[in-house]
Amino acid sequence: MTEETAQPNPVRLRTTLAGVPAYTPGKPAAPLEGVTAYKISSNENPYPPLPSVLEAVREAAGTINRYPDMGVTGLTAALAERLDVPSSHVATGTGSVAVLAQLINITCDPGDEVIYAWRSFEAYPIVVALAGASPVQVPLDADARHDLDAMAEAITERTRLILVCTPNNPTGPAVRADELRDFLAKVPQDVLVVIDEAYLEFTTEDTVPDALAIYREHPNVAVLRTFSKAYGLAGLRVGYAVAHEEVATALRKAATPFGVSDLAQEAAIASLTAYDELEVRVKELVGERERVVAALREQGWPVPDAQGNFVWLPLREDAVPFAQACQERGLTVRPFAGEGVRCTIGETEASDRLIEICGEWLTQRT
């Protein structure tokens, strides 16, 4: 008997699930005769793992019959030392998306409110809705930046958590240190503010906040970071939060037991050790980003400040057709229907092709 002919399944699922949007994964670019396909839709690092990192993973693979170190001791100690924070303030998870879900689980009862900017990271509405919390989305301003004044005004009695994504995925701008400090002065002490710095390593503006300094001054601030982007370990799933004692302890309670594999733990430690080498690659990507932004602006595209490893094309109703045109040229970009297209800075050839397609797009429209 197939599912199709069966009675509707009477199993009762949580009603909140109906409101949970599905995550749209970046698809691999379709193969095209004689054209190298590039996937620049998921903000991945185009560089393969460093030899030293691969070696650490190979070694860790020899013990995968065992559970990983549940306390994530080595990585936690390495992070604590690197960031100059107590180990008890570090909480790891299977990617920073998982840590984010833990943050919501430890702060929100059903109906409590989570404020974040919109458009921002598409995982936010998913993890908020899954927790049964209520999303409060505050529109970005005309420059595709967080409107921190409007976010402060959105705070109510029910607000438990505020997410600040800087640089903002998918639009690119980072918040400024001064505006973030002014904002924090308006947030009640019992509301947790999470600064999501997934793209911190790619930032170049000197107005970018020192989130760790801000966390040190504010017991209600946590910093969220990942090994998926600059560190190039997206496939291993490891991220972390830096938060004050009570918050970090609660985060560890809410974590999936044995979630972060030994492979991920060892790869992350090796990556911290080899950061000088990784930083060379990050600088290359930043240079490439500047080149792409300059070329697109030269063509007349209103590209917002790009502080991550991606650029935003505010195409509005043309977002999907543009992505389709890219796909036909072997380039997978990430459209947000009716809003815009996010393009990751990856291989040079991919950027060149993007610039070319963007140029042609404008000439066809004029």
Ligand SMILES: *Cc1c(COP(=O)(O)O)cnc(C)c1O
């Ligand atoms: C990619 C990204 C993350 C990190 O996701 P992982 O689960 O660590 O891979 C977190 N926040 C934002 C805004 C991101 O774009």
